[in-house]
Amino acid sequence: MRIFILVTLVLSSITIFGQKYVDTNDPKDEEVKSLLSKKNDINAFGAADLKIGDLKGERGLLVGAYGGFIINRRYLFGVAGYGLVTQLRFDGVVPGQTESKPLNLHGGYGGIIIGGTIAHKELIHISIPIILGAGSMEIVDKDFFLNNPADSEFTVENSVFFVAEPGIELEFNITKYFRLGAGMSYRYISGTKLENVKDEDVSGTTAMISFRFGRF
Known part of the structure; x- marks a missing residue:
């Protein structure tokens, strides 16, 4: 069910971001459209995020930032990084021992961030x-x-x-250079090789608040 939700969100995003194409059959119109052409409007941006969700059955706070470029005021591409800042404690077992004891979970993640904005000129948009x-x-x-x-x-x-x-957010245009967003995301984690923590223990829904700065 979780993978189905993930795939649905990604496919929905691709559908929303797809540009409408009209074939005019005009031989003069031979230019190939691309995101990184000189005619596109490209601006830099930076953002900070607060994310709250459950990890290993405990409520945790993740703090992070991301930045990159906004193309044509609709599409974004950049890098992001997040780290767990709250003390997340649970009962686990030290490998090689049999008795459980209190242990702490530390961690973080990062990578590329892609996405887009729907109705970016409106006061409240997606x-x-x-x-x-x-x-x-x-x-x-x-x-x-x-x-x-x-x-x-x-x-x-x-x-x-x-x-x-x-993820999906409702974003508010506070000023021309500042946007505030609030929404939810689904964190899908795969490949953990730990005795005390499984993939499903740290995957799940997260509430988030974003503070984005740039020329919008």
């Missing part, structure tokens, strides 16, 4: 960002070295993973 990339995750035992109060932490296990995160 923005659809899609993140494709990778991340890393580690499980930490904060009380592993009890006899060393200066540094008692120990990384129990770690893993890299693939992430795909399509």
Whole structure:
């Protein structure tokens, strides 16, 4: 069901972003249209995000930023990165041991961000960002070295993973150079190789708030 939702969002985005093409059969009109042509309007932008969602059954806060270029005031392309900033604690097992104990989850992810905007001139419009990339995750035992109060932490296990995160936001034009967005995304994670955390433990729906700056 989760993969179906992901595929539906991506296909919907592609359909929305597709340009309407009319074949005029005019031999003079032979120019091939492309996003990176000189006739297009390309502006840089930067943004900061706050994302709240469940990871390993606990509510976590992810903070990140992304930036890149807006083409023709509709399409965006850039890079993004997010990190878990709240202390996420759960009962787990240190590999090689049998008794459970409190462990902490640390991690983050990043990659390319693509997307577009529907009705960008309106006061309230729709923005659809899609993140494709990778991340890393580690499980930490904060009380592993009890006899060393200066540094008692120990990384129990770690893993890299693939992430795909399509989202949808209602975006507000606050000023010509500032937009505020609020919406939801679905974080799909695959490829974790941990004893304490599975892919489904860290995949899920996320609420987000975006602060975007640039020439819109």
